[in-house]
Amino acid sequence: MTGLVKAKQYDWKDSNLALFGSDTEKQVKKESAESEPAWKGIGQKPGVQIWRIVKFKVASWPKEDYGKFYNGDSYIVLNTYKEESSDELLYDVHFWIGKYSTQDEYGTAAYKTVELDTFLDDKPIQHREVQGFESDLFKSYFDTITILDGGAESGFNKVTPEKYEARLFHFCGTKKLVEVRQVPRAASRLDSGDVFILDLGLTIYQWNGRGSNKDERMKAMQYLIALKDERRGRAKSEVLEEEGLSKSHEFYHALTEEDVPDEAENMKPKDLTVELFRLSDASGKMTFNVEKTGSVATSDLDSKDVFIVDTKRAVYVWIGLDTSEAERKNAMSYAHKYLQNTDHPLLSVTCLAEGKHDKQIRIALSA
Structure with a gap:
């Protein structure tokens, strides 16, 4: 096999x-x-x-x-x-x-x-x-973002509960947003500051870490109820408190998968200095150069060119009103290629046009 x-x-x-x-x-x-x-x-x-x-x-x-x-x-x-x-x-x-x-x-x-x-x-x-x-x-x-393993075709609504593959869900956040991620079914993934749901198909456990907050617990409970509704009453559930829970409990015995490190966790910027780059074809060929480092303001932008601002929390592509067609067409491409060569290639990228999104670029540069 x-x-x-x-x-x-x-x-x-x-x-x-x-x-x-x-x-x-x-x-x-x-x-x-x-x-x-x-x-x-x-x-x-x-x-x-x-x-x-x-x-x-x-x-x-x-x-x-x-x-x-x-x-x-x-x-x-x-x-x-x-x-x-x-x-x-x-x-x-x-x-x-x-x-x-x-x-x-x-x-x-x-x-x-x-x-x-x-x-x-x-x-x-x-x-x-x-x-x-x-x-x-x-x-x-x-209200909640849930990240599931696989593609949409791997959803479980087409199979019976007995055939469900066991899954572990991690609930982390506050009232503003609780994020739910499917994680490897490994004991090393448990975090006392958060809540986890172990879905075994016909048995569902909610594990409340001793330091978890009420929003995480509430969101997990809503998720658990929704899972049971999907099973049409065939599944049983139990809420477990980390404090005092025996390590011999079935919950811990079911955490048998090997942990797989998330490669993206290491893709965060080490240098947090804001950088401003200019994309221009004024010389007759496309050039991409550092324009400024440190604090960046809207006065640093020029309507004749495209500028890419890397705040190290997000990247903004600003397209001036008088940019050439080639500059506009290549703006997002250069932002993407720039990030590929950094230690933080996974940042979100937002494209803003001068005259249409002036408020948004002011907010981005002042953040």
């Missing part, structure tokens, strides 16, 4: 997404955007809409699963909203990349995000989101 092979995590040092938006990428045209069935009727009223990339196509994601993401997939998320005292519809469009998503999937998600931006007359703010490093804006759309 051959063992299961763990899917390869995304390799940010060798990604075809570097071609996204460049001159080698097929030009996205309004006609092609209008022919995409997924975009019909979207963005007409405030709210969030989500799609998953399936074999190069855009598939609607069920509303009951909003906030759930599989780490083997890529998604597009559109938020439509109005600002106070205005009836104008505004948009944020995000493509979210699971850590085991294939290059084809997240390349398609990136391409389709540009297409969606074109469909909505270039009004949206574009964002790249990476699993585990999502922007605060992205997180704000959901």
